[in-house]
Amino acid sequence: MTNTPGNLQxxxxxxxxxxxxxxxxxxxxxxxxxCKMETLHAxxxxxxxxxxxxxxxxxxxxxxxxxxxxxxxxQIRGELTECSYLPLRARKKEIQKEGSTKVRTLSIPCIRDxxxxxxxxxxxxxxxxxxxxxxxxxYRPKRSAHQAIIRVAKAIAMGKTQVIDIDLQAYFDGVRxxxxxxKVAQRISDPEVLHLLKIMLKAHGKRGVPQGGVIxxxxxxxxxxxxxxxxxxxxxxxxxxxxxxxxxxxxxxxxVILVNAHPRNAWVPAAVAKRLREELAALHVQxxxxxxxxxxxxxxxxxxxxxxxxxxxxxxxxxxxxHYTPKLKKxxxxxxxxxxVFRRYTSQPVKLVVDSINPILRxxxxxFALGYSSACFGFVRRWVELKIRxxxxxxxxxxxxGWDRWTSQWLHAALGLxxxxxxRPALRRAAPA
Numbered sequence: 001m002t003n004t005p006g007n008l009q010x011x012x013x014x015x016x017x018x019x020x021x022x023x024x025x026x027x028x029x030x031x032x033x034x035c036k037m038e039t040l041h042a043x044x045x046x047x048x049x050x051x052x053x054x055x056x057x058x059x060x061x062x063x064x065x066x067x068x069x070x071x072x073x074x075q076i077r078g079e080l081t082e083c084s085y086l087p088l089r090a091r092k093k094e095i096q097k098e099g100s101t102k103v104r105t106l107s108i109p110c111i112r113d114x115x116x117x118x119x120x121x122x123x124x125x126x127x128x129x130x131x132x133x134x135x136x137x138x139y140r141p142k143r144s145a146h147q148a149i150i151r152v153a154k155a156i157a158m159g160k161t162q163v164i165d166i167d168l169q170a171y172f173d174g175v176r177x178x179x180x181x182x183k184v185a186q187r188i189s190d191p192e193v194l195h196l197l198k199i200m201l202k203a204h205g206k207r208g209v210p211q212g213g214v215i216x217x218x219x220x221x222x223x224x225x226x227x228x229x230x231x232x233x234x235x236x237x238x239x240x241x242x243x244x245x246x247x248x249x250x251x252x253x254x255x256v257i258l259v260n261a262h263p264r265n266a267w268v269p270a271a272v273a274k275r276l277r278e279e280l281a282a283l284h285v286q287x288x289x290x291x292x293x294x295x296x297x298x299x300x301x302x303x304x305x306x307x308x309x310x311x312x313x314x315x316x317x318x319x320x321x322x323h324y325t326p327k328l329k330k331x332x333x334x335x336x337x338x339x340x341v342f343r344r345y346t347s348q349p350v351k352l353v354v355d356s357i358n359p360i361l362r363x364x365x366x367x368f369a370l371g372y373s374s375a376c377f378g379f380v381r382r383w384v385e386l387k388i389r390x391x392x393x394x395x396x397x398x399x400x401x402g403w404d405r406w407t408s409q410w411l412h413a414a415l416g417l418x419x420x421x422x423x424r425p426a427l428r429r430a431a432p433a
Contacts, residue, residue, distance in 0.1 A: 019130035043118030055110025107210030138252035139217030
């Protein structure tokens, strides 16, 4: 599940096995494990591996290391065992949304609170992992966005071309604390754990889970687990033998549902959409009607999911296959980020430019190196090479791009410019014409 010490990992495994074997069991006696130094050390190591900026108290990992990690964790343990621990209000940071003037607010807890949240997560996560469903991929152990993307592509390849694309409006900010705590209490009867979770939530405000909190991903999945359960039931209800007529994939608040286009399933999209709205209404989760829609891939429609644009195209053999590429706005955002780096280092040596853009390119390409991204990658590579050429010529106070002086191979070999534009094999299974 998570890279943790042996004893703690054994405990997590036992909790998971118990939770899986007894779906209605309510766990108690968990708080003592949250307070153990082994758990706190593991939580600190995980927090440090993610690095991150300091919280509202300004304390950094460097300062903690100087003063001593052991003493820092002993103080936390003392507050937890005496039940005197109170989380600090997280530091807020606004980040502009891609292609929009709107912003989303990240909550950055102080390191002390990250450790406590991490310790709680290490103990309770296995319980809820046993309850979560196959179509949920967001921030779960051994699950990734790529797996969710491939699940959607497989569904399209199997003829599921009626798509319900749902956008949840301000989901993380709207989570009702009373409903969330009730759901958690269905599996946990430990009053100290429930109290700890309650004060963590209240430190954020009257409702919502903080984007940026260590335990927030688990809680957000707990809150929407009934939605996943409903979709699993719908999947089984519409099954014909070994063939399923409905598939879904959810990554946190990003949800897409795909239905087979056979005429006998004409009633399914409307019925599923109705049940989905009922489940979300019970959770007080609002749907963004402007961004939510039903798409027919047979008629040339397309939809976005986790940064990819999905559609259906015909192969040379006359069959249909899923086609998924990076969304245009994702490419535009990347180029804008790179453009700012080039502007910042206009008068600096080219090595500084290369060292700055390589990690950006590597991270972006590693995520989008799936499906049919070759054409997009080719565009990005040519654009970057042109900007590097222009930077070199500007340093010489000359015009042009130096085509006769520097080859593309030289830019990558001599300067160390990122060159890993390799796409993983795409899902090639196709539906009959």
